[in-house]
Amino acid sequence: MGLVEEERTHSIANHSVDLDVKNGALLEGKADAALEFLRDEDTAIAVEINEKTLVRKIDWMIMPLMWAAYNLQYLDKVLINYASVMGLLSDTNMRTNQFSNLTLAFYVTYLFFELPTGYLMQRLPTAKYLGFNVMLWGLMTTLNCSAKNFGGLMTLRVLLGCFESAIAPALILITSMWYKRNEQPKRMGIWYLGTGTASIMGALVAYGLLFYTSDHFKSWQIMFLIFGLITIAVGICIVIFLPDNPMTSRLTHAEKVLAIERLRENRTGIENKHFKWRQSIEVFKDPQTYLIAIVVTAMDVPNAAVSSFTSLIIKNIGFTTKETELLNVPNGVVSIISILTVTYLASRYDQRCLCVVLALVGGLLGGCLLAFSPKDMKAAQLAGNYLTQITGSALPLMYSIAGANVAGHTKKITMNAILLMSFCLGNILGPLTFRTQDEPDYIPAKIALVATISVAIIFVLLLRVYYGWENRRRDRRHEGETHVQNSEFLDLTDRENPEFRYKL
Numbered sequence: 001m002g003l004v005e006e007e008r009t010h011s012i013a014n015h016s017v018d019l020d021v022k023n024g025a026l027l028e029g030k031a032d033a034a035l036e037f038l039r040d041e042d043t044a045i046a047v048e049i050n051e052k053t054l055v056r057k058i059d060w061m062i063m064p065l066m067w068a069a070y071n072l073q074y075l076d077k078v079l080i081n082y083a084s085v086m087g088l089l090s091d092t093n094m095r096t097n098q099f100s101n102l103t104l105a106f107y108v109t110y111l112f113f114e115l116p117t118g119y120l121m122q123r124l125p126t127a128k129y130l131g132f133n134v135m136l137w138g139l140m141t142t143l144n145c146s147a148k149n150f151g152g153l154m155t156l157r158v159l160l161g162c163f164e165s166a167i168a169p170a171l172i173l174i175t176s177m178w179y180k181r182n183e184q185p186k187r188m189g190i191w192y193l194g195t196g197t198a199s200i201m202g203a204l205v206a207y208g209l210l211f212y213t214s215d216h217f218k219s220w221q222i223m224f225l226i227f228g229l230i231t232i233a234v235g236i237c238i239v240i241f242l243p244d245n246p247m248t249s250r251l252t253h254a255e256k257v258l259a260i261e262r263l264r265e266n267r268t269g270i271e272n273k274h275f276k277w278r279q280s281i282e283v284f285k286d287p288q289t290y291l292i293a294i295v296v297t298a299m300d301v302p303n304a305a306v307s308s309f310t311s312l313i314i315k316n317i318g319f320t321t322k323e324t325e326l327l328n329v330p331n332g333v334v335s336i337i338s339i340l341t342v343t344y345l346a347s348r349y350d351q352r353c354l355c356v357v358l359a360l361v362g363g364l365l366g367g368c369l370l371a372f373s374p375k376d377m378k379a380a381q382l383a384g385n386y387l388t389q390i391t392g393s394a395l396p397l398m399y400s401i402a403g404a405n406v407a408g409h410t411k412k413i414t415m416n417a418i419l420l421m422s423f424c425l426g427n428i429l430g431p432l433t434f435r436t437q438d439e440p441d442y443i444p445a446k447i448a449l450v451a452t453i454s455v456a457i458i459f460v461l462l463l464r465v466y467y468g469w470e471n472r473r474r475d476r477r478h479e480g481e482t483h484v485q486n487s488e489f490l491d492l493t494d495r496e497n498p499e500f501r502y503k504l
Contacts, residue, residue: 032270033271038489049254054259067194069130069171075194075201079144079223081202081310082206086206086219092148092149094153097435101431103427105154107161110424115421122272125244127239130242134163134234136235138229138230138231138234146221165420169416172416173413181403183347184403184404185343189339193340195392196332196334198332199329200332203328203329207326209222267494269491272410280410280413280414282411283418288463291463292401293418293419293421299363299398299453300423302391302449311325314385316440331389339392350503350504352397352503354504360456362391363389363449367446370385371447371450395423409491471501
């Protein structure tokens with residue numbers, strides 16, 4: 001080893017106090033699990049494996065289950081949106097403010113459970129932990145059919161928020177442990193399509209149930225029962241079929257080795273079950289944390305309108321209940337098209353931040369139409385409602401930014417928790433803008449959409465400027481340094497590893 005490389009290794013070791021070395025080898029658990037696998041197993045590949053074929057196999061192994069889970073979490077969360085115009089409010093004697101509080105309660109508990117669920121996710125098998133949470137929130141959804149009043153619904157919404165808090169951080173983590181950084185936006189877009197498909201499924205089922213006339217059950221009760229039972233079944237499938245990581249998957253040994261080796265370029269590692277406090281603390285010292293948090297909070301204030309209040313907005317434009325449920329279908333179509341478009345562009349041109357801005361500009365246009373077009377212009381109002389759906393397509397890109405630009409397993413877990421807490425904060429603030437005294441037009445809430453999306457656009461551009469500045473600084477500071485063997489799997493954070501460069 002040359003003098004320069006010795007100095008580099010010494011520098012990395014100084015940064016990573018948990019990398020204990022004994023007899024020239026890293027102690028078990030201190031490095032990434034991928035490095036331990038490569039060290040302990042025979043990693044010679046006797047047969048030639050096509051990487052594209054392997055990636056396609058991985059896609060079919062994990063993506064359908066990830067999509068199903070995210071589809072159902074969004075659907076179970078917004079069923080109350082469809083139920084609001086199916087008689088839920090009158091059957092439970094709720095006012096608009098109480099209905100807003102149901103949305104608020106979900107996100108408050110979601111927020112408070114992010115850090116605990118992140119810790120548990122690192123300590124426990126990731127896929128198994130996710131599957132059990134899916135089953136539990138499916139049970140909460142099912143029990144909604146038995147709720148008779150505001151108190152019962154509030155209890156179930158609180159518990160729903162507890163269990164659904166695991167879904168997004170788990171899927172971000174799983175995506176980052178299977179795919180290269182340039183592959184992640186597209187894959188996150190695929191499972192995030194669940195928001196669009198859920199909107200379509202929920203609207204069509206709700207419309208069909210409006211023709212149900214029996215006195216034994218209300219139509220909204222049957223809707224909760226159907227989707228709750230489906231969710232429980234999907235949770236069982238996740239526990240059985242979704243692998244916890246590449247090392248314990250159903251891939252052949254040679255495929256496991258290639259699945260790991262191809263991720264070296266990410267420099268973000270795959271998995272480490274040891275919680276490292278220094279990495280967790282580093283999240284709060286990192287400027288990108290605060291920029292990402294502001295962006296996600298601001299862009300998700302409109303999410304309250306997009307998810308929980310869409311049906312009320314459409315109905316107040318002047319449509320009947322049945323027309324309202326059918327007019328919810330294009331919301332899902334717009335969401336799907338926008339997600340596919342921006343995630344494809346982000347992967348194709350490797351420009352995440354600019355694609356986030358593109359999505360937010362579409363949502364900003366929709367917010368302006370809702371807030372400032374005359375109420376008698378139904379077409380403009382309806383178009384504004386649909387265009388606000390584009391805002392949601394920026395969220396998987398923010399997930400991919402965090403997944404690609406944060407290294408070190410504990411730091412990734414903590415950053416994902418902060419990201420989802422910001423998501424919750426935005427959704428907590430959103431319902432507060434929909435007040436009973438502003439019925440039926442909710443003009444202050446619509447103006448809030450415009451203001452918060454504008455703030456998000458500004459801070460996304462600032463985030464991109466920061467990444468570009470930091471990359472140039474590292475290029476100047478570490479020019480000519482040699483690569484340290486296996487530094488990709490030493491469980492170093494992005495700030496500890498001088499070779500790490502941020503994706504814009």
